[in-house]
Amino acid sequence: MNSVTTRKITPDMIDPTFESTLRKRLGEKGEKIPLCFQCGVCSGSCPVAFAMDYTPRQIMELIKLGVKDVVLNSSTIWLCAACYSCSVRCPQGVDLKQVMDTLKEMALEDPKYSRAEKAFYEKFIDVVRKNGRINEVTFYVKLMPKSAVMRNLGFGLKLYQKGKIKLSPTKACSDQVAKIVEKILAKGAQKR
Amino acid sequence: MKYAYYPGCSAHTSGKEYDKSFRLVAKALEIELVEVPDWTCCGSHVTYVFNPALAASLSARNLALVEKMGEGIEVVTICSGCYQTLKRSNELLKHDADIQAKVKEALEAVNLTYNANVKIHHALEVLTTQEALDTISKKIIKPLKGLKVAPYYGCAVVRPKFEDSFDDPENPQSLDRLLKVLGAEPVPYIDKVRCCGGVLIMKQERVGLEMIRRLLANAKQAGAECMATPCPLCHLNLDIMQPKVEQAFKQRFNIPVFFFTQLIGLALGLKPAELGLDKHMISPISLLQSKGVEIER
Numbered sequence: 001m002n003s004v005t006t007r008k009i010t011p012d013m014i015d016p017t018f019e020s021t022l023r024k025r026l027g028e029k030g031e032k033i034p035l036c037f038q039c040g041v042c043s044g045s046c047p048v049a050f051a052m053d054y055t056p057r058q059i060m061e062l063i064k065l066g067v068k069d070v071v072l073n074s075s076t077i078w079l080c081a082a083c084y085s086c087s088v089r090c091p092q093g094v095d096l097k098q099v100m101d102t103l104k105e106m107a108l109e110d111p112k113y114s115r116a117e118k119a120f121y122e123k124f125i126d127v128v129r130k131n132g133r134i135n136e137v138t139f140y141v142k143l144m145p146k147s148a149v150m151r152n153l154g155f156g157l158k159l160y161q162k163g164k165i166k167l168s169p170t171k172a173c174s175d176q177v178a179k180i181v182e183k184i185l186a187k188g189a190q191k192r
Numbered sequence: 193m194k195y196a197y198y199p200g201c202s203a204h205t206s207g208k209e210y211d212k213s214f215r216l217v218a219k220a221l222e223i224e225l226v227e228v229p230d231w232t233c234c235g236s237h238v239t240y241v242f243n244p245a246l247a248a249s250l251s252a253r254n255l256a257l258v259e260k261m262g263e264g265i266e267v268v269t270i271c272s273g274c275y276q277t278l279k280r281s282n283e284l285l286k287h288d289a290d291i292q293a294k295v296k297e298a299l300e301a302v303n304l305t306y307n308a309n310v311k312i313h314h315a316l317e318v319l320t321t322q323e324a325l326d327t328i329s330k331k332i333i334k335p336l337k338g339l340k341v342a343p344y345y346g347c348a349v350v351r352p353k354f355e356d357s358f359d360d361p362e363n364p365q366s367l368d369r370l371l372k373v374l375g376a377e378p379v380p381y382i383d384k385v386r387c388c389g390g391v392l393i394m395k396q397e398r399v400g401l402e403m404i405r406r407l408l409a410n411a412k413q414a415g416a417e418c419m420a421t422p423c424p425l426c427h428l429n430l431d432i433m434q435p436k437v438e439q440a441f442k443q444r445f446n447i448p449v450f451f452f453t454q455l456i457g458l459a460l461g462l463k464p465a466e467l468g469l470d471k472h473m474i475s476p477i478s479l480l481q482s483k484g485v486e487i488e489r
Contacts, residue, residue, distance in 0.1 A: 027288075047387045047406075051399045079399065082237055083387030084351035088361045104241045120395060121242040128239070128250070132232040134201045136428075140394065155436070162471050163208060164432060170204045173230045176302040180253060183298045184246040 007070065015068040022063060025102050026095075033099070035092040036060045042086035042096050052076040056086055056096055063099075072113040077103045119143065129181045132174035137165045195318065196258045197225035198278070200271030200424070201233055206432065207270070207424030209468025213453040214270050214315055216467065220460050221327050223318070228257050228267065234274040235281065238391070244284070248291050249298040251281030256299060256306035266311040268318050270453070272348035272423035275314040279354050282308055314349050316422040316452065317358040320366040325373050333461035335375025339483050341455070342381040342416035343367040344407065344430070346423040350385060361385070367420065367452060374459040379414040383407050388429040398440070404429050405437050408445045417479055418448040420455055427451060431473050448476030458485060 023030030043055035053075045054062065062071050071077070077100055086096035107113035108121060123142045127134055137156075141149055159165045203211035218225050235250035255278065258267045269275050284291045285308040299305060318324065350357070350364045359366045364385065371378040388407060393400030407430065411419050421427050431449040438444055449472065457467040458480070464487055469476055477487055 047403055048389070048392070048399065050402070051396070079392065079396065081387045081390045081392055081403075083347040083390070084361070085347070085387065088351055088353075101241055105244075108242060121238060124236075124238045125242060125246070128233045133204070134233050134236070136202075136205055143394065158473075159206075159432065162473065164206050164471060164473075166205050170201060172232050174232075176253065177232050177250070179301045180249050180298045181246065183301045184243060184249055184294060 009062075009065065009067055009070070013069060014066045016066050018066040018068040018071070019063055022099070022102060022106070025106070026098060029095045029098050032092060032094045033060075033063065036064070036094055037092060039091065041089050041091060042094075045085040045089050046080075047083060047085065048079045048081055052079050056080075056100075059103075060094070060096070060099075071103060072107045072110070076100075077107060078117050080104075125181065127169070129178050130174060131169040132172040132177045133170040135166055135168075135170045137167055138169045193222070194224040194226065194265070195313070196261050196265050196267040197227045198231055198234075198254060198258070198267050198269040198274060199227065200269055200274040202271055202424035202428075206428045207451070209471045210270050210424055210427070210451040210453060213451055213457045213462075213467045216462055217319070217453050217456045217460065220331065220457075220462070221319075221324065223324075225268070226261065228254060228261070231257065234277045236273055236277055240277065240280070245291055245294040245298075247277065248281040248284050249295045251278050252285060252295045252299055252306045253302065253304060254278070255282065255308075255310045255312075256304040258310045259306060266313060268313045268315055270315045270422075270424070272314065272346055273425055275312065276348040276352055278312045280352070282310065282312060283354065311356075314358075314422065316345075316349060316366055319453070319456065320370050325369065328370075328456060328460070329373050332374065332459045334459055334485065336371075336455060336459055336485075337375050337483065339376040339455075339479075340379050340415055340417045341371050341376050341450075342411035342414060342419040343371060343378045343384055344381065344411070344419045344421045344426060344449075345385050346421060346426040347385055347387045348425075349422055367422065370452065371420065371455070374455055376455065379411075379416045381411060381414050381416065383410045388426045390425055390429075393429055393433060400429065401433065401437050401440050404433055405441050405443070408434065408437065408447055409443070411447055412445060416447070418450060418476060420450045420452045422452050424451075434474050446474060448472060448474045448479055450476065 040057045043049050043057040049055050080100040084097045127139050199211050231254050235247035239247035345364050350359045351361045368378040389400040389403035454467045
């Protein structure tokens with residue numbers, strides 16, 4: 001975090017199909033990717049750029065170069081908070097928020113890129129599948145290591161006293177939701 | 193006016209007082225809300241990243257239920273995340289054949305069909321139409337005179353571009369206009385649509401805390417005594433996490449954060465306790481007393 005990235009890009013790191021695969025997945029929105037002229041409005045607008053290893057502008061150039069491993073291993077795609085600052089302001093009409101979403105999607109499909117991140121998404125969906133609705137506490141306890149949960153017990157107690165959290169899961173029609181989840185995930189795993 | 197009401201999951205947990213105050217305000221303004229029976233998670237942006245067809249199907253289940261509530265009925269939600277997700281799903285279901293096919297099949301498994309005809313609104317949109325503002329202004333009993341508020345919209349409610357977006361993505365005005373009608377003073381707030389970090393607070397706590405810190409610091413800098421928001425996740429970050437921010441950066445803010453519906457409620461003469469003002473981590477009570485709002489014990 002916050003360190004200047006000096007990794008050298010060598011020809012063997014290039015995947016010539018990366019950009020076209022991404023463009024195809026983005027459909028109409030993908031057609032805008034070649035229009036990026038590296039002005040950096042996205043990076044200047046991004047509220048999380050300060051914490052990223054590559055700024056959004058750099059990611060755009062890396063996409064065009066086809067450096068798949070660097071892009072899908074970057075902290076950028078996971079730090080992107082999906083706030084649309086970049087998409088709203090891009091003078092070339094690139095929907096960079098959607099590009100980031102699709103990069104996350106691609107990374108989640110390949111354990112090589114997302115071992116650490118996948119749990120967040122899988123556990124969220126698991127809570128929804130089991131309960132029909134999401135409850136912050138159920139999700140938090142499922143996701144976090146026990147030590148983190150213990151560290152936050154005092155804080156949690158305060159929230160509980162305020163009535164801000166519920167300890168038991170919030171349930172509704174979980175049988176129907178489970179059917180929908182199974183129907184979609186059974187087909188071609190996570191392919192769109 | 194009658195709407196189907198989709199509260200969203202946070203309405204039963206961290207955003208309880210938002211749900212409560214919205215229902216009371218709607219009632220006072222003669223807006224009838226009928227809760228969508230057996231509603232479930234909208235899918236949320238989290239699922240969209242994992243599998244768009246799954247997210248769209250989870251949204252579609254709820255929208256199908258709305259469609260069954262009666263022809264032409266429109267749905268309103270208080271959650272900016274749900275608003276964004278439901279709208280995105282709806283547009284995909286109109287224009288994306290691949291998603292349409294997958295969703296249709298998923299809904300068939302639970303004996304539902306959805307024709308993508310439901311209109312989706314946010315509570316901020318519904319309560320800031322000219323008609324709503326006129327009604328509110330006629331019913332004000334206790335104007336929020338002298339209350340300096342940072343209008344904080346967050347990103348999900350105004351930033352994404354939809355076929356029928358209701359406010360400007362960069363410099364929205366609906367909440368500002370409402371605050372003026374209530375007698376309060378919206379301060380010029382540079383971060384009104386800047387992201388609070390959303391779920392980063394769970395994934396990367398330090399990064400999330402820094403994003404929240406900036407929003408609080410700039411609100412204070414702008415002369416705000418409190419903030420108002422239409423988003424439960426923003427509220428969670430700004431209010432619930434505020435003590436953590438203060439601790440992490442050794443900076444004191446003590447800025448109460450209201451759901452915008454609570455401020456409408458106060459101006460309409462509803463009681464602070466029924467609006468859930470006692471639920472906040474940063475108590476707004478002494479601020480309100482200093483502005484002449486009576487607080488019953």
